[in-house]
Amino acid sequence: MDKPLILVTNDDGIFAPGIKALVDVVKKIGTPVVVAPDKPQSGQGHAITITEPLRLKKVEQFDDVLSYACSGTPVDCVKLAKNILFKDQTIDLCVSGVNHGSNAALNILYSGTMSAAMEASIEGINSIGFSLLDFSFEADFTAAMHYGEILINRLLKEKQKGILLNVNIPKLPMSDIKGMKICKQGEGRWVENYKENIDPRGGVYYWLDGDFEKGQYDKDSDLNALKDGYISIVPSQHDLTDYKNMKNLSYLEV
């Protein structure tokens, strides 16, 4: 059997250490191809570029790995990979990350890493977004790589199509990680605390800052698993319908 073709992307940009770690894992399993932003694109969510042209530049960033730097968002990277670069090939899996920082709980909504993975899953490609709870560029990716390899190997055998996994790895030494747990998305989120300041020309500006508010530690949530030293896996999907409320809100119909 041919080696599986695995698309690697991220939102921290093609030069971030996290994507290098992921490429190294994928090399052991299949053929990695990289299409990633040419600059950091954190917080881009599911943004796409529609009012500007997009560029793809072939780069020699990883040894013997076909790699492109893209001028657009993480979702643009996946769209261009699917529709331009590899339109005549089957992409067997998409992996995104390893993100520098948590995408647990509501962070999934703002995360370019997860939106890229979701875009691939919408196209029927099984996808995993990996995030390490460590913003540092000197972060230790050992555990992410070890467990990532297990997950990628397993998901390559999965029969369903369009599976999307949001995987978060606690900032712990390998030996302290208790395992991986299937979880639901927690309700925790960032609470904004804008810094207000004056620019050199006297104009007021605001800069987003904030603290992660842990929210409720629901027993089955990713936040709880991470707190307990587990890697969290949230099976995710793109249907936002609030099915439980459809009946309650039927009075809105005219």
Add this chain to the structure above:
Amino acid sequence: MDKPLILVTNDDGIFAPGIKALVDVVKKIGTPVVVAPDKPQSGQGHAITITEPLRLKKVEQFDDVLSYACSGTPVDCVKLAKNILFKDQTIDLCVSGVNHGSNAALNILYSGTMSAAMEASIEGINSIGFSLLDFSFEADFTAAMHYGEILINRLLKEKQKGILLNVNIPKLPMSDIKGMKICKQGEGRWVENYKENIDPRGGVYYWLDGDFEKGQYDKDSDLNALKDGYISIVPSQHDLTDYKNMKNLSYLEV
């Protein structure tokens, strides 16, 4: 009772006709306050601005309505409204739009209009995103305004908090609209067709184009309701967990 404070935003920018229509509706019901992007921000999804400062500029865009143009994304607008501009007031409702173009089906994921409304709903503010299936800046907003008024009045009385409605209005004369229907999110989406071209300096670029593929016309979907001449209302939410698959994927645990 005081008039309700209603936050109005959009993704087409503060100068788009659609937001003017929405402000006019809100004026009849409560006190509108506008915080909207200073330029078009379509396709921004749930993007937030984290690597740049944000600006707010007070503008006289609508008669007797406190209005700010924001340099950021639609989600930034809602965050700044909640955390800076109106942090000491209760925002009773958030309305976003009227968007020029459909946000039915999977378009919700890419839509700045809907992401702004979702951001407000995450904060516990009931929210409605309105979209008219007409890209033209000369679009007729009569039906959007008529049914919008009904929905806003009803949602102001809703007991639940954090309700999010994705409302799409077909491009039809008022008299041909059959009513409003509670629906689920359809599976239709854009199929990309990138235009490849050469710039004046010889560089290759790609520009996103595409056709809306209608997908399956599930009986209860927004796409089906719109096709049949109804306004679609999809109650939406922000928990992306694929609950149905949690058990199936438990073999991924280690």
